[in-house]
Amino acid sequence: MNKYQYKVQGVDYEVEIAEVEGNIAKVNVNGIPFEVELQKPINAAKHPTMNNPKVEAPKPAAAAPAPAAAKPAAAPSAPAGSGTPIKAPLPGTITDIKVTVGQQINVGDVVVVLEAMKMQNNIEAESAGQVTSIMVNKGDTVMEGTILLTIG
Numbered sequence: 001m002n003k004y005q006y007k008v009q010g011v012d013y014e015v016e017i018a019e020v021e022g023n024i025a026k027v028n029v030n031g032i033p034f035e036v037e038l039q040k041p042i043n044a045a046k047h048p049t050m051n052n053p054k055v056e057a058p059k060p061a062a063a064a065p066a067p068a069a070a071k072p073a074a075a076p077s078a079p080a081g082s083g084t085p086i087k088a089p090l091p092g093t094i095t096d097i098k099v100t101v102g103q104q105i106n107v108g109d110v111v112v113v114l115e116a117m118k119m120q121n122n123i124e125a126e127s128a129g130q131v132t133s134i135m136v137n138k139g140d141t142v143m144e145g146t147i148l149l150t151i152g
Contacts, residue, residue, distance in 0.1 A: 011145065032091060065139070082126045083152030088142045092116030093130050097138055103131045105151065112148050127151055 006013045016028040023041035027034050096113035099105060107127045112123040132152040136142060 009142075020062070030091065032143075034141065083129060083132045083150045085087070085147040085150050086111060086123060086125065086150055088114060088144055088146045089123070090116050090121070091143045092121070092141070094136050094138055094140045094142060095120065095149075097134060097136070099134070099149070100129050100135065101131050101134055105129065105131060114142070125151060 002017045004015045004017075006015055007129045013029050014031075017025060018028060019026040019032075023037045023038040025034055025038060050059040073099070091129075092114045093116075094112060095115045097111070098113065099109075104109065106128045107125055109125045109126050110122040111131075114121045116124055132150045134149045135147050142148070
C-alpha cells in the first residue's frame with residue numbers, strides 16, 4: 001500500500017492506494033474509501049510493481065476528493081446554479097437529501113442529512129430562496145467544503 005500527501009486548494013489530503021486493477025484504483029483519502037476510475041488502465045506488464053516510480057496511480061488519486069463534485073455531471077439535477085452554496089461542514093456520507101431542485105426553502109430548513117463519525121448531522125439552509133442545484137446524491141462520500149447544493 002502506497003501513501004502520499006497532497007495539498008489541493010490549501011487542503012491537506014493523505015492518499016493511500018490500496019489496490020489498482022485495470023482502470024480502477026481503490027484509494028483511501030483521509031481515511032475515506034473511494035474507487036477512482038483512471039482514464040487509462042495501468043499496464044501490469046510494463047509496470048510490474050507498485051513501487052516502480054513510473055506507476056503514478058496517485059496522479060488520478062489526487063482528484064479523489066472530487067468524486068462528489070464529479071457526480072453531478074451525470075446526475076439529473078440542474079448544473080451548478082447561481083446563488084448561495086451550502087457546503088459540507090465536515091467529511092461524511094450523504095444519508096438523505098430533504099429538498100428538490102426548484103423547491104422554495106427558508107432559513108433553518110434541513111436540506112441534507114450528513115453522517116459523520118456514526119452521527120447524523122442535519123445541514124440547514126443558511127439563506128431563504130429556491131434550490132437551484134443539488135450537487136450530491138444519497139450515498140455520496142463528501143469532504144469538508146464540498147458544495148452540497150445552491151440556493152438562489
